Amino acid sequence: MSTTPELTPHLQELYEVVLRRNPGELEFHQAVLEVFESLTPVARKHPEFAETKVLERLCEPERQIIFRVPWVNDRGEVEINRGFRVEFNSALGPYKGGLRFHPSVYLGIVKFLGFEQTFKNALTGMPIGGGKGGSDFDPKGRSDREVMAFCQSFMTELYRHLGEYTDVPAGDIGVGSREIGYLFGQYKRITNRYESGVLTGKGLGWGGSLVRKEATGYGTVFFADEMLRARGESFDGKRVVVSGSGNVAIYAVEKAEQLGATVVACSDSGGYIVDESGLDLDLLKRIKEVDRGRISEYAEQRTGASFVADGCIWDVDCDIALPCATQNELDEQAAITLVKNGVRVVAEGANMPSTPAATRVFLDADVLFAPGKAANAGGVATSALEMQQNASRDSWSHEYTEERLAGIMRGIHERCAASADEYGAPGNYILGANTSSFVQLAEAVLALGVI
Numbered sequence: 001m002s003t004t005p006e007l008t009p010h011l012q013e014l015y016e017v018v019l020r021r022n023p024g025e026l027e028f029h030q031a032v033l034e035v036f037e038s039l040t041p042v043a044r045k046h047p048e049f050a051e052t053k054v055l056e057r058l059c060e061p062e063r064q065i066i067f068r069v070p071w072v073n074d075r076g077e078v079e080i081n082r083g084f085r086v087e088f089n090s091a092l093g094p095y096k097g098g099l100r101f102h103p104s105v106y107l108g109i110v111k112f113l114g115f116e117q118t119f120k121n122a123l124t125g126m127p128i129g130g131g132k133g134g135s136d137f138d139p140k141g142r143s144d145r146e147v148m149a150f151c152q153s154f155m156t157e158l159y160r161h162l163g164e165y166t167d168v169p170a171g172d173i174g175v176g177s178r179e180i181g182y183l184f185g186q187y188k189r190i191t192n193r194y195e196s197g198v199l200t201g202k203g204l205g206w207g208g209s210l211v212r213k214e215a216t217g218y219g220t221v222f223f224a225d226e227m228l229r230a231r232g233e234s235f236d237g238k239r240v241v242v243s244g245s246g247n248v249a250i251y252a253v254e255k256a257e258q259l260g261a262t263v264v265a266c267s268d269s270g271g272y273i274v275d276e277s278g279l280d281l282d283l284l285k286r287i288k289e290v291d292r293g294r295i296s297e298y299a300e301q302r303t304g305a306s307f308v309a310d311g312c313i314w315d316v317d318c319d320i321a322l323p324c325a326t327q328n329e330l331d332e333q334a335a336i337t338l339v340k341n342g343v344r345v346v347a348e349g350a351n352m353p354s355t356p357a358a359t360r361v362f363l364d365a366d367v368l369f370a371p372g373k374a375a376n377a378g379g380v381a382t383s384a385l386e387m388q389q390n391a392s393r394d395s396w397s398h399e400y401t402e403e404r405l406a407g408i409m410r411g412i413h414e415r416c417a418a419s420a421d422e423y424g425a426p427g428n429y430i431l432g433a434n435t436s437s438f439v440q441l442a443e444a445v446l447a448l449g450v451i
């Protein structure tokens with residue numbers, strides 16, 4: 001497999017401009033560099049993109065909104081958080097992308113996520129632009145009333161920027177259907193409009209889509225399965241490790257188990273568990289989805305399972321690794337360990353979970369590597385299906401929606417593989433994903449003129 005080429009002098013110059021214009025935003029720099037490293041062959045084939053400054057336009061968000069979020073906690077005290085929405089690019093459709101509530105959130109994280117989202121959404125082939133938002137609010141340990149108060153205050157500012165044809169948020173870390181419910185309720189109250197298509201990830205009784213909850217995790221496994229099938233293999237009988245135990249991780253575990261794999265480990269920010277007999281999904285869902293508990297409780301309740309507090313989940317040997325927690329959770333040392341232990345496939349359910357050095361280790365070892373913008377695109381794609389159902393006042397069956405998701409993931413896999421071939425790097429899904437989405441975006445940006 002060919003690894004990614006060096007930057008051309010022009011791309012290097014542009015990257016330095018990005019560094020200067022966005023100081024201190026390390027995750028954004030990382031996401032931009034990862035795309036630039038794939039673009040040398042496109043730059044040669046399409047000189048018109050450089051002449052018309054397409055890349056400069058794609059690196060500058062169309063709009064960045066930062067706002068104060070005041071709310072009252074259960075002790076009657078006022079708390080102030082910071083809210084963000086970065087409307088990155090709308091060449092292909094309304095801004096679309098999740099909201100993250102986590103104490104680490106700052107502008108650089110939201111911009112990296114919005115940039116990734118723009119390319120990911122292009123890859124789906126659906127009419128959605130890219131955006132992302134969130135807040136440094138930490139929902140962990142907060143009562144339902146506090147979460148509701150925060151969400152209502154957040155939406156009281158954000159609502160003026162949203163609309164089904166303008167900007168359509170969804171969930172991400174710390175934002176699930178409970179938070180989407182409070183956000184949707186406040187939007188409806190302020191606008192006096194039952195505008196179902198303004199948010200996705202809604203509950204099934206009030207405009208949500210079947211399979212949206214499962215879509216990101218299922219889609220990641222579908223993508224990995226496509227990579228395996230292209231080499232005459234499958235998930236059946238494979239040993240799998242999944243990091244995280246949130247929305248993406250749980251449904252990656254579920255689909256991997258349905259396809260005949262044994263998932264032996266998962267984690268949260270407190271540590272990881274190992275269960276050699278295969279994860280008990282009902283127990284995992286009860287602890288994480290119902291009780292909002294810690295992963296250590298799994299080992300307390302399941303005979304034969306163990307909990308490791310201060311370790312690295314990637315020390316657990318596996319055939320397939322699915323990082324589904326957060327950015328830069330899998331570093332070079334972890335990648336070296338995984339390769340030494342015989343990993344064959346890595347598919348990113350999270351956004352940018354592998355560091356650049358880890359990614360190089362995988363490519364050099366000929367591991368089948370699926371970057372997040374391809375592998376985890378099933379979530380946003382199913383959000384677009386939710387918008388379609390809302391627009392037509394319809395709701396589709398589980399079977400039909402899952403079939404659509406599987407078809408979309410097959411299409412993304414084909415586009416990535418074909419683009420990697422076209423640009424001289426067969427088997428390199430990073431280059432395939434970046435070149436395919438970039439060309440699609442660039443053509444739309446050019447067609448729309450200088451706006």
Ligand SMILES: NC(=O)C1=CN([C@@H]2O[C@H](COP(=O)(O)OP(=O)(O)OC[C@H]3O[C@@H](n4cnc5c(N)ncnc54)[C@H](O)[C@@H]3O)[C@@H](O)[C@H]2O)C=CC1
Nearest residue numbers: 172173174216244245246247248268269325326350351379
């Ligand atoms: N929810 C969605 O539809 C999509 C999510 N993603 C990405 O997937 C990742 C996970 O998101 P969700 O599952 O939605 O969030 P979530 O809030 O449901 O779960 C996040 C999980 O990651 C764990 N975690 C966080 N930091 C960790 C750390 N340092 N080490 C180990 N575990 C850690 C948390 O304990 C939790 O189990 C994020 O990168 C997100 O951007 C990507 C595409 C769509």
Ligand SMILES: O=C(O)CCC(=O)C(=O)O
Nearest residue numbers: 097098170172379380383
């Ligand atoms: O469903 C969506 O709109 C967004 C999902 C998301 O945030 C992501 O793909 O990272």
